[in-house]
Amino acid sequence: MHILFLSDNFPPEVNAPASRTFEHCRQWVEAGHKVTVVTCAPNFPTGKLMNGYRNRLWQQEEIAGIRVIRVWSYITANEGFTKRTLDYLSYMVAGTIGALFVRKPDVIVGTSPQFFTAVAAWMVAFCKRRPWVFELRDIWPESIKTVGAVKEGIAIRLLERLEVFLYRASDRIVAVTHSFRDALARRGIDPAKIAVVTNGVDLSSFAPRPKDGVLVPELGLTGKFVAGYIGTHGMAHALETLLDAADRLARDPRGRDIVILMLGDGARKAALKAEAVSRGLDNLLFLDPVPKDQVSRYWSLLDVSIIHLRTSELFETVIPSKMFEALAMGIPILLGVRGEAADILNRSGGGETFTPESGEELAARLVALREDSALHRKYAEAGIAAAPQYERKALAARLADILADVASRRRGERGG
Template sequence: MQEILIISNYYPPEKGAAANRIEQLALKLNQNNYKVSVICPLGNYPKGKLFPEYKGKFSVTENRDNITVKRLWIYPSVSKNIFIRIVSVLSFSLSLFFYLLFKKTPQKVVVQSPPLLLSFISIFVLSLKNKKIILNVSDLWPLAAIELNALKKDSFSHKFSLFMERFVYKKATLILGQSKEIINHIKSLFPDKKCYLYRNFPDHKVENLDLITEENVPIKIFYAGLLGIAQGVLELCQKIDFRSLQDDKIELHIFGDGAEKTQIEALISSQKNKKIFFYGMMERNALHEKLKSFDIAIVPLKVRIYGSVPSKIFEYGSLGFPLLYFGGGEGEEIVKENKLGWVAKVEDYNDLNEKVHLISKLSKSELDLIKKAVFDQSQKVFNLDNQMNELIEKEVF
């Protein structure tokens, strides 16, 4: 049995797309007869506080579904103070540096990026040890940071990030990109680098459409995920227009946690005509059960981010939810190409509200037909097993 190590900044019981993505990769490799281990920080995300079971511990080794998970010390934080955030990233990076330097590790290693500093330190040590390095790139940093105004162009931090980005691409044996745009960007820097598309497909094991139709109730649009800067859910709540709709035809339901949570809760509590509802973070299986009686998943991005394809497209399309996509880029192309729902122009709230108005005119029977078509198409094109088998046949892992 071949051994393979995965290095990631997130892993369950932490919540969110990043943790789910890495767990799915680990489980699929295990199902294909790899002995898989994972190195990650002590569980703390998204609240930025250590989970109770990890408090007071420097490191923890666990077995989760036949995956050996080694959790290393971190100073957790989700502070908006950039200095504190850097200290947090550095704390785990240093723990990881010494672990990789002095501990025996498998010959094959998957490194998740971003965070860029984490992948830089990992690849620096692993390249010294002549490991096979499989770099899994889910977003393009520092490009995404510039587009989100989280980093100033041509600043020292930007230039150093560019250095780290080029270093990890150069030193990686091969690269998995979550989007075609990511692969095109890497190829523009290193034309001869071996790159493979690896979409963040889910593995729900749902063979039949399992959604519940509720007649004589409003159409329920939902957002489920991180409430961070990139998603712009607070602005969505402020600018989505339900006032022009009569007879309470449509509602917005929000599930998640993150930096904007408090402001979203305050906004909703101040509403006079409540058509926006907030539930907080839920465990994934419980969330999916709760959503069965809902109708449409909204997938927003605050700005169009080159290289980014939100995993919610695959996550909720595969459960049979039509999508209201509001993020531009490659994700928009996927939704249109596969007829998964409605697309509003990114940052254009007039266009978004026009789409909401169109949706409000649908009957539940019309929605049922749309759900069935989305489910069938997603089952056909978003197949994680087929994707993994193709990569194994190409000897990626």
């Protein structure tokens, strides 16, 4: 089977869409499938080209057996609605044109969170008379309304109409959460066409390991209890909550050896760093993103993983992918997310939840875990035991079966 995959994020970018797409495609290649990915020059989230790349009309490389075609796009940092929309639209146009030159795909996949990628997949499928699958990683544009990036108006209403059109036009929808499937069903989308393949973890890359002996002294973490947030510093994440917790810890004798490490980049990072300086918070450590093959070294530094999203009914349908990485590495989780993610964590026993946007509660939970080594060990062991349920190889195989079924059905309709 030849799978044509459209995604505007792909390694060496290290965000969740890039990682999910790469890990699935790599597994498909190893299983004997041919995979072509049409993406753009890597620049997320800073809007700066990564070393070794240029923003050309067309460039091609091979990564882990995957044919990767990179097309030109308007490059901007991951902030600002208008510029980001131009980014998305430029990829939609260039990605469509680039994908049309890919010969004989059996099935086409377009992944969100923004769905202009799905528009490109639909157009390519229409032109090539091939089936296409909408991989739904976010309910967009609802999510951009939720974070206040854009207000209700005619533009949003048009985008919502386009959203529903794409759901109906796709041959299959693959959602990353059961909550997404339920939300679409409530909006009149046939539940029978919606499959669920959750995010997961590559257990060959993320496994229990001792703290990195080079990074601990290098970053001044010797003797420290390290709580960490690893991921995008965006509008949806309300990371001011971590600053509030750091402030409380600095004033609590029981929390003065606790450091909060924040690794990543995003629209809110500069403001968060400035606020930390203005509040005199020296128990916060901001680190820039690192290459994908180095991420597990930084995970190893953590005694606790903090995963957080702002308070929103929409975000109760989200399952942050970093949760599975923490479970696999045996790092207890403090989860500031309600809904399906909280249900998964509670079933796993790999940590505990706290009220989103409550720095006071987060600080208290950190102190409690710092002082209760038995509870900390219990969470770590439970996470390691639960992680194989979300092993990426099995999830990739399930998704490949779905794609094969879609492709075979279309061939049957065409009479072979």
